[in-house]
Amino acid sequence: MKALVTGAYGFIGRHVARRLAETGYRVAGVGHGVWALGEWRRWGLEAWHGVDVTLDTLATYGGEPDVIIHCAGSGSVAYSMSHPRQDFERSVLTTLAVLEYQRLYVPAARLVVPSSAGVYGLAETLPIRVDAPRNPVSPYGTNKVIVEDMARSYARHFSLNVAAVRLFSIYGIGLRKQLLWDASLKFSRGEIDFAGTGEETRDWLHVEDAARLIGAAAQAAGRHCPVFNGGTGVATSNRTVLEILARALRPGLLPRFSGQARPGDPQHYQADIASTRDLAWSPSRDLPTEVAAYAEWYARGAE
Known part of the structure; x- marks a missing residue:
């Protein structure tokens, strides 16, 4: 094939x-x-x-x-x-x-x-x-x-x-754009400011x-x-994801949010995957574990 x-x-x-x-x-x-x-x-x-x-x-x-x-x-x-x-x-x-x-x-x-x-x-x-x-x-x-x-x-x-x-x-080791990458760059410089309220939710796959x-x-x-x-069927706030990342990269830092949303960014996403499961597929990765692994990869030089 x-x-x-x-x-x-x-x-x-x-x-x-x-x-x-x-x-x-x-x-x-x-x-x-x-x-x-x-x-x-x-x-x-x-x-x-x-x-x-x-x-x-x-x-x-x-x-x-x-x-x-x-x-x-x-x-x-x-x-x-x-x-x-x-x-x-x-x-x-x-x-x-x-x-x-x-x-x-x-x-x-x-x-x-x-x-x-x-x-x-x-x-x-x-x-x-x-x-x-x-x-x-x-x-x-x-x-x-x-x-x-x-x-x-x-x-x-x-x-x-x-x-x-x-x-x-979508996320994972090797992704050099979007929230995890941008936040890793900021945290490595000691920066903590992000757009939005932090309560925006996403379904991370x-x-x-x-x-x-x-x-x-x-x-x-x-x-x-x-x-x-x-998706996974689970919604996680941006604040939660960024706090996991910050703890792994720069313990003691906490993200701070502007309260102003970016143009084109919806507030909340969570997938219904009932029909997706009909494919005999289900998500297998644990978000906190994988975000911490992403932080470790970034700290090694993102090789």
């Missing part, structure tokens, strides 16, 4: 590639990023092509995969607020290229499109069910809605096997649990384009 991972250089993409390789797939990757042969092979890839994700490059380098995981694209609400056009291009246009590649060259393949909890926006009810209204509050979330709708359209109209996974807050889930979703892909929530 062969698999193609777009964006395999990225944080989620490389974990997905390694998970697929561990389960018996021969994995190729395409996307942006420059890394040594030994490095990408360590992450389970048999081939790596550092190119833009377009229909032409997919036709040239994609081969004939049985499974496609489209991890390429934008992953930042803040970036979408400052660079909306580029976010659209990275998220929407690359997904269109992948869907066209599947339609024209590998219609029997199973495709998973990682989406985001950002499609829900200001959720009215917690935990958030997959059939909850989509009401994004950022260009990032809006573009993910478009991605999902395109995936569903292609699956229905061209009889393709597609699934979408709405990932919540370890990247290795996310990779297992994406692999399971590939087997459920179909013409109805099923959608799954990628």
Whole structure:
């Protein structure tokens, strides 16, 4: 069995590639990023092509995969607020290229499109069910809605096997952006000020649990384009997470919050994963343990 991972250089993409390789797939990757042969092979890839994700490059380098995981694209609400056009291009246009590649060259393949909890926006009810209204509050979330709708359209109209996974807050050793990374930089400098109230909640899913889930979703892909929530079902406040991190990095420091939310940031997220568990999948990582491990990794020099 062969698999193609777009964006395999990225944080989620490389974990997905390694998970697929561990389960018996021969994995190729395409996307942006420059890394040594030994490095990408360590992450389970048999081939790596550092190119833009377009229909032409997919036709040239994609081969004939049985499974496609489209991890390429934008992953930042803040970036979408400052660079909306580029976010659209990275998220929407690359997904269109992948869907066209599947339609024209590998219609029997199973495709998973990682989406985001950002499609829900200001959720009215917690935990958030997959059939909850989509009401994004950022260009990032809006573009993910478009991605999902395109995936569903292609699956229905061209009889393709597609699934979408709405990932919540992904974390783990190696992630050099978002809250844990930014907070580690601050705490290492003795800084304690953060935006928000601290009572904002997120559903934190370890990247290795996310990779297992994406692999399971590939087997459920179909013409109805099923959608799954990628979370743990547990909401944790930003204050709690940052206090765990601070204790591990700089004992005695406590985070301080401005009381003012950042644009595009919803207040609360918690996934309903009842339908996700139907995939015979469940989260396995303990958040406090993994946040402390992240702090230890950062303290070693983030190698």
